Amino acid sequence: MASDGNDDLGFKHHSLMNTNNPLCDKVDGMALSSMYNTKSSNSSDPFFGSGWDPMVSLNQSESLGGGSSMVSHIGFVNSHYPLLMENQGICGTSHFSQYQSDPSFVELVPKIQGFGTGNLSEMVGPMSLPRCTQGYAMNHEGGIERASTNSTQSRDDPQISEEGVVGASPNGKCRKRVHEANQNADEELKKDPSGESCDVPKEHDSKKQKTEQNATANSRGKQVVKQAKDSSQTGEAPKENYIHVRARRGQATNSHSLAERVRREKISERMKLLQELVPGCNKITGKAVMLDEIINYVQSLQQQVEFLSMKLATVNPELNIDLERILSKDILHSRGGNAAVVGFNPGINSSHPFSSGIFPGTISGIPNTNPQFPPLPPQTVLDNELQNLFQMGFDSSSAMDSLGPIGRLKPGL
């Protein structure tokens, strides 16, 4: 493939690009399944991993010895996205509260369709890069959320996949670095140490040179790339895998303050998530007040648990649990549906949809997918095995209905 093609794909910084012409073709337009099939060569793996799946390089760059481990991430992605979508179905109406304001997550789902059906080119775009306005989950956390932000933000074109490779979990500032990267394909190729399986350190190298050259020419001149200052700190590159932070003009650029900034950003991301989790905190700005609210909420939840368990103890002998009924009661997303326990904070009964899947990471590998089981007479003796529950006729009726086959989730999102 001509170098132009390489540029389009944006995988310029891989020296592999030059050698992997057939691979480029594949990435360009072939189905995912074919990608899997062609994974046999080691040289192709970093390519795939980097192009594919920022989450991979993000999380694993330190641990990735070889490109081969990239493969697993694709497998990971493939196996977990369906669960993720199903999760949305479970949450019913507004899905994950975390993502209510996060269109990126919602948009992920349609992309997953493409993924599942093997439209690779479609995936390459979205998977590529974090224009992290969301920021959260871009940082070394599990794949789904990262992928989600990736998908929203980098729909643009294959060129952006370069960004995905370059900055697995960057924040919004990083995209500029990537543009620079795009401008200097040749340099990257030349400087790229061959055989380096981890693309992030590579990107550090290439970025350093690029940004040094572009520092003055940079149209976004306000930013100074940290790496340019730390050009001697190649060894530290792996530490920066998670967040690529740029020093703003006028700010100190030593590693301490930048690390501090990174940490603060992570914390604020989590605070945002918590804000969506705790009802009534949407308008709160300010960490201390937010923390207060969280404390209150946790305390009230704990008190409720205590009260309910005491009550449960008193009625214990008459326990007559109907699993089906419990599951079909939409406790998952309508706390308001339950008759209020006297004296309890009605806050818990808000219509704030239940948020599962808020926290990034792997999805528990439970094949909790669609098939509708015929209702069976409820039994109270349950096995801990989930499958037994399914056999029991666990048919979380409405939840499952809204879940349906994965394909049906798409329109709803």
Add this chain to the structure above:
Amino acid sequence: MESYERKRTYPMKSSKVIHSTTFTTKYVSYLVPALTNIGSLRASYDVDEETKKMVRYEVDMALALSAKGFAWSRALKHKLRLNYNDDDRVGDGHGEPVTKKPKTEHEEEERMMCLRKLIPGGKEMMADDEMLLSELGSYVSCLELQVNILRSMLQNN
């Protein structure tokens, strides 16, 4: 070789996404038989402290088991086992009845300490604020689920 590669499918940082349905089924499937068990053990209708303790234990244990993979759930499980063996009162499972809210001094740090006391295993998270916050998120989600489950269990009766 591919199978070996595929084993490494999980990011190094093991954080989890909570499935509400999964959590619910696990929770109920643990708790119901446990409660039935208790019910059969305490045949009388007198609800004594022991029964309450046992129920509380099972409620907490169900929470810990249904949400595996979090630091707080591990800590909770650990604490439950310890406390139960010592025949101590588990209390609210967290050892701190009510923590007063900190005043404006040292605003954030005091509040973070407060949160650490609230969450099981929080004391082990002294160094890591981010971890604390993400653990908090999962903990709050699971607590909410738990409350809903318990409430609906009571309503069914």
